[in-house]
Amino acid sequence: MNPYKRSPFVKISTVLVYFFLYAPIIGLMLFSFNASKTNIFFEGFITRFGPLQMNGSTVVQSPCGPFHWFCELSKNAEVRNAAKNTLTIAFISTITSTVIGTLAALALQRYDFRLKSFAQLSLYIPIVIPEIVMGIGILVLFSQLFSFLNNLLGLRLTMGLPTVIVSHIAFSIPFVTLVVQARLQGFDKSYEEAAMDLGANELTTFWRVTFPMILPGVLSGALLAFTLSLDDFVITFFTTGPGSTTLPIYVYGLLRRIITPQVNALSTIWVLVVFTVVLILQRVQNRQT
Amino acid sequence: MLKRLRENKSAQGTLLITPTLIFMVGLLIIPLLLTLIISFGKRSAEGNVIYTFGLHNYMRILGFSHDCPAGQTTCFDPLYAQILWRSISLAFNTTVLVILLAYPLAYFIARSHPSRRNTFLFLVLVPLWTNFVIRVYAWMMLLRTQGLINSVLGWLAGLVGVQFVPFEMLYTPGAVLVGMVYEFLPFMILPIYTSLEKIDNSLYEAAADLGANPLRTFWRVTLPLSMPGVVAGTVLVFVPVMGTFVVSDLLGGKQIILVGNLIQRQFLDARDPTFGSAASLILMVMTLIVMYFYTRKFGFGEEIVAA
Numbered sequence: 001m002n003p004y005k006r007s008p009f010v011k012i013s014t015v016l017v018y019f020f021l022y023a024p025i026i027g028l029m030l031f032s033f034n035a036s037k038t039n040i041f042f043e044g045f046i047t048r049f050g051p052l053q054m055n056g057s058t059v060v061q062s063p064c065g066p067f068h069w070f071c072e073l074s075k076n077a078e079v080r081n082a083a084k085n086t087l088t089i090a091f092i093s094t095i096t097s098t099v100i101g102t103l104a105a106l107a108l109q110r111y112d113f114r115l116k117s118f119a120q121l122s123l124y125i126p127i128v129i130p131e132i133v134m135g136i137g138i139l140v141l142f143s144q145l146f147s148f149l150n151n152l153l154g155l156r157l158t159m160g161l162p163t164v165i166v167s168h169i170a171f172s173i174p175f176v177t178l179v180v181q182a183r184l185q186g187f188d189k190s191y192e193e194a195a196m197d198l199g200a201n202e203l204t205t206f207w208r209v210t211f212p213m214i215l216p217g218v219l220s221g222a223l224l225a226f227t228l229s230l231d232d233f234v235i236t237f238f239t240t241g242p243g244s245t246t247l248p249i250y251v252y253g254l255l256r257r258i259i260t261p262q263v264n265a266l267s268t269i270w271v272l273v274v275f276t277v278v279l280i281l282q283r284v285q286n287r288q289t
Numbered sequence: 290m291l292k293r294l295r296e297n298k299s300a301q302g303t304l305l306i307t308p309t310l311i312f313m314v315g316l317l318i319i320p321l322l323l324t325l326i327i328s329f330g331k332r333s334a335e336g337n338v339i340y341t342f343g344l345h346n347y348m349r350i351l352g353f354s355h356d357c358p359a360g361q362t363t364c365f366d367p368l369y370a371q372i373l374w375r376s377i378s379l380a381f382n383t384t385v386l387v388i389l390l391a392y393p394l395a396y397f398i399a400r401s402h403p404s405r406r407n408t409f410l411f412l413v414l415v416p417l418w419t420n421f422v423i424r425v426y427a428w429m430m431l432l433r434t435q436g437l438i439n440s441v442l443g444w445l446a447g448l449v450g451v452q453f454v455p456f457e458m459l460y461t462p463g464a465v466l467v468g469m470v471y472e473f474l475p476f477m478i479l480p481i482y483t484s485l486e487k488i489d490n491s492l493y494e495a496a497a498d499l500g501a502n503p504l505r506t507f508w509r510v511t512l513p514l515s516m517p518g519v520v521a522g523t524v525l526v527f528v529p530v531m532g533t534f535v536v537s538d539l540l541g542g543k544q545i546i547l548v549g550n551l552i553q554r555q556f557l558d559a560r561d562p563t564f565g566s567a568a569s570l571i572l573m574v575m576t577l578i579v580m581y582f583y584t585r586k587f588g589f590g591e592e593i594v595a596a
Contacts, residue, residue, distance in 0.1 A: 006400050007503065013393035020390070021416045021474065024427035027437050031430060042440070104309035111302025119306050122313040128524065128580060129573050130532025132549050136569045137320025139556060140327060144338070170316035173309055202301075233421050233535060238556070248422045255426055255539055267423045274418045282411055 025271060032264035033066050069265040076262060082250040085161065089236075089246065090229040093168035098222040100169070101176025102214070108177070109184040110192075123174040131171075135238035138167050142239065159241030167239045168229045175228060176221035183217025216284055223281045227274075321573075328566035338563055346567035369551070369568075376548040377575070380530040383469040387526050388519060390470065391477035395518070396511075398478075399485035410482070417475035425539045428468050432458040432540070460542035468536040473529065477522035484518030485511070524580055531576050548572045 035046045046066050064071035073079055107113070108120055126134055146157040191213070195205040233248040240249055247270075251263055328346055331339045350373070354366040398409040416424070431437045439455040446453035458464055488511065496506040534549030548568060555565025 004400055004402055006397055010393050010397050010400075013390075014397040017390050017394045017474075018412060020471070021413070024424065024431055024471065025416060025419060027430060028423070028427040042437075100308040100312065103305040107302045107305035107309075111298055111305065113299045113302035113306065115306070115310065116302070119310055119313070122317065123309070125313075125317060128528060128577065130528055130549075130576055132532035132534065132552060133324075133569050133573045134317060134320070136552060136556065136565065137324045138316055140323045140562065140566060141316070141320040143562075144323060144327070147337070167316060170312045173312055177309065227418055231418065231420050234532075237553075248420050251420075251426065252422045252535065252539075255422070255429065259429070263426060267420075267426065270423055271415070271419050275415055278411060278414045278418055282407060282414070286407065 028264055029268045029271060032069050032261055032268045034069075034261050034264070036261070069261040070269070073262045073265045073269075078245075078250060079247075079262070079266065082245050082247045085244055086230060086246040086248075089161065089165050089168055090226050092165050093172055093229045094222055094226040097169045097172035097176050097225045098218060101173045101221060101225075102180050102218050104173065104177045105180035105184055105214075106210070109181055110189070123177055126171055126174050131234040132238075134171065135167075135235045138163075138170075138235065139238040159239055159244070161244040163239045163241070164236055164244055164246070167235050168232065171232070171235055172225035172228055175224050176218075179221040179224060180214055180217045183214050187213050216287060220281060220284050223277065223284065227277060227281075324566045324569055327563050328570055330563040332561040332563055336560075336562075346561075346564045347571070349564065350568060350571055372546055372548060372551055373571070373575070375546075376531055376572075377579075379466065379469065379547065380527050382466060383473065383530045384523055384527050386466070386470050387474050387477045388481075388522070390474055391481055391522065392519075395478050395481035395485055398482050399488075406486075410479075413475050413478050417479075421472060422535060424472060425468055425536055428464070428471060428540060429459065432464050432467075434459070459540065460544065462541070462545060464540040465537050465545050468540040469530050469533070472533070472536060473526040476525040476529075477519075480521035480525065481515055481518040484515045484521075488514050520584060523583065527583075528576050528580065532572060 031042060033045045034042055035044050036042070046068050104119070104123070108116065142159060142163050146159075149155055150157055191209055192205050195209045196202075200208065231248070232246075233252065236246050236249055237252075240246065245253075247266070251266065254260070254263060326340070327338050329342045329344070331341050331343070331345070333339050350369045352365050352367045352370045354364055394413075398406055398413075401409060429436075433439070434455050434457060436459070438458065443453045443455065492510055492514075493506060496510050501509065532549050534547065534553045537545045537547045537550055549572075552565050552568045552572065555561050555568065
């Protein structure tokens, strides 16, 4: 019996579901090359470099040719600022949550201590409650804390980059911990015990034995934290302030008002970045197994 | 002191877990408790929180309103109960549709040659990691009255020579359902795939040897063994659908209000954070109750981590 036999029903459904998954994304990317300012209809690709007519009368200078909307996007100061914020938040929160989450995974997998089951339980909570509940909670915390401190000390604390970063660290830690924990589970304690028997102290054992073993897990945990942070909308939405707008927040705000091919250009770049990151993530995980 | 730490394994573990505990307590547990405290409070005229103790916010959600016609002190207004019910039924419908779409695809990947599985999985991961808001935007472009779907249909109608009136698809309940299904489909594919992939081929062979036809094999072997994946996927789909406000906001317009929209508006349109907190906690409790009974009935696999 052929183990890879699949019925025609399964094959047809698969094709249709993949079509359902990709048609919207491909449509979105196509419209980022649209020779139209309003982006309501597809008016054809931009083929000329230099001046071109759009939507009938208006002449647009397009030195970038087909990549007109990408050039416009790169000139957009709001987008550049949002991109800078997004990356700053993602880098800081990834590094911090990876370190903290890895330590937690080691503690939970290799040590016994009080509060162990409490710690493990608290790491599952963000996965089983809707994200908005955590977002609202953090918003309540900071708004109440800030209004209390501002009244008491005459400060002017507001939401901003620091509140977003701290919140991103908090929601990334559980994911890093779970990934590294899964990696540690696969390894016998006896490797570490052997190193200790041969005279290595805890630190040497960690750097020479444990760390190289869990490194792939730590890396995929870090990549996961990075993508989660880049992608996050809900938590950022409730913890952001003036000046700390991220790309998803910016796009959301824009979509409620207007539709422009610049958003499509941004989406195209986003999809290509995701494509690359997922490719790397899969490579790292493949090397693990 | 360093020497004592070196010998005390329990102290070492505590030291390693402390940063995590600080974050989880500070940004998860304390915030949830604060939400609970202010949900009993009242809104001041300036929109601040007055700390009192009362169940008025919860009564209001259940429909016992205080803003009644003249002469009545309490009356029944099912507005918020309707919103809760709409959110639950939408989450339920989305989950069922997502299972129906995800299962064949997951099965296809699990039963394809091992060397090709990663490529097929990769194709599931790319939409999953493409930003949530961008994916909603993609559907805005498709569903608009002058959008891609209507353009294609109009073109087809033109070919056959039929008069075509564009469909109004955006800002309807159907648009919200499609958007939700699209957003959360990958979260169901991955756990179902993980559980299907574990099924040993000899089980299928045994079923065939014993005379089961493919349908019976699916019903008696494949489906029961993949239930942990379906359960994990349901948790990963049902929970976020309950709290999402972006999809209904952008694809449903102003008319389709879900719990998520209700909560968001109470906080950001400066209405009543105490009422928003109560709604947020009711959302959490509702989700936990549904998930508790669901996972108790069907078990809870490790598939959730795999996704």
